[in-house]
Structures are given as structure tokens and as C-alpha cells.
Amino acid sequence: AQTVTQSQPEMSVQEAETVTLSCTYDTSESDYYLFWYKQPPSRQMILVIRQEAYKQQNATENRFSVNFQKAAKSFSLKISDSQLGDAAMYFCAYRSFFTSGTYKYIFGTGTRLKVLA
Amino acid sequence: NAGVTQTPKFQVLKTGQSMTLQCAQDMNHEYMSWYRQDPGMGLRLIHYSVGAGITDQGEVPNGYNVSRSTTEDFPLRLLSAAPSQTSVYFCASGVDLNQPQHFGDGTRLSIL
Numbered sequence: 380a381q382t383v384t385q386s387q388p389e390m391s392v393q394e395a396e397t398v399t400l401s402c403t404y405d406t407s408e409s410d411y412y413l414f415w416y417k418q419p420p421s422r423q424m425i426l427v428i429r430q431e432a433y434k435q436q437n438a439t440e441n442r443f444s445v446n447f448q449k450a451a452k453s454f455s456l457k458i459s460d461s462q463l464g465d466a467a468m469y470f471c472a473y474r475s476f477f478t479s480g481t482y483k484y485i486f487g488t489g490t491r492l493k494v495l496a
Numbered sequence: 497n498a499g500v501t502q503t504p505k506f507q508v509l510k511t512g513q514s515m516t517l518q519c520a521q522d523m524n525h526e527y528m529s530w531y532r533q534d535p536g537m538g539l540r541l542i543h544y545s546v547g548a549g550i551t552d553q554g555e556v557p558n559g560y561n562v563s564r565s566t567t568e569d570f571p572l573r574l575l576s577a578a579p580s581q582t583s584v585y586f587c588a589s590g591v592d593l594n595q596p597q598h599f600g601d602g603t604r605l606s607i608l
Binding site for chain 2: 385388412414416421422423424425426429431470472474483484485486487488489
């Protein structure tokens, strides 16, 4: 069964600095999608970035970028020039092929990011 | 465009009571799902649907029922509430699972 592991329950970063959140996953699939979602205190889940496994190029979205290492099954999120508004819980998610023939998402347990002024 | 709307936002129940959490989306998404979020456990899939009339179980389906009579609505029913079902519940929808999922604002449910 596929699993998603976020080994850092909490991280801190100084404002304007760069931070990297880790995510590893386990799968036997060759084609899949990976996502990072942000959950601020408002509780709403917001998509940060998406990566297709068949693409070699790492996805980038403004200050957010990923380091996708397919062979190592690693999908880390880098936040550059951190801002106070980046403070949130960040979830890594994997789109998994379910044994019933359909797909589902598997989420990691999350990393709480604190941004220090 | 309202996106995904969940009601209620907060609810307190007594053990043994039943209730329905509502979820509606106006984006004509085929895929809808329900998650529960507990501290230290991330999001866990309860039930999901790939289209009207089609539902399936996720990781933690026990104690919950769903139905999908229309594309827009995907209610989650608690049959007999238990304290272990105290959680925050999220509904999500998407064109398909290769696309980002749109989440509702969540329902905080407490079972006494």
C-alpha cells in the first residue's frame, strides 16, 4: 500500500529566509501525481503546488518550488523569502491507484511551519 | 462561484445521535470525497465518489454512510455518533484526481 511520510512535525524559519519541508512516499506505481497543500489557521485547505511524476522538471510556483527525486521517492517543498502569511500546516499528498480500480489521495501527517518576525 | 460549501461549520452531538454533514459544489466536479482530520494523523479518507450514483469506501468508513444522487451534493451521515468521531471533517471535489482538489472550510464536530 502506498504511504506518505512527513518526518518533520514542526519547522521554524525567520522571515525572508528559505525553508525546506520534507516528504517521502512509498509506491510501486510508475505514474502518479504529488501535491503540497497549505492549511492556515482558517482551516481551509489551499493547493500550493503540483508535480506530475512523468515530468523531470521540478514544479515552481512563485516562491514555492519542489525538489522531486523520483528514484529516492522524495518530494520536498522549498519556500523562499518566507513571509508571515506562510505560517500554516503543510500537507504532502499522493494520488494513489486504489485496488478497486479507482484513485484516491493519501495525505501525510503534516508539518507545522512557524515564521518568525 | 461558491466552490465547495460545507454545512454546518460547528456541531455538538450526544453519543448515539445521528446527523448529516452537507457538502455541495457548483463546479460540476465528478470526484468528491470526505476526510476527517485528527491531530497527528493528517487527513484520512472516509468515503469518496467518482460520479453520481457511485460511491466507495476509503480508509476509515465505519460509522459513516454516503450517497451521491446528484453531481452537486455528497452528504455524509453519522448513523450513531460516538466520541471517537469527534474530529474536523472536510469535503473535497475535483475534476478528477489528477487535478488539485478543492476543499470546503470544514466542519468541527464534537461528540459528547
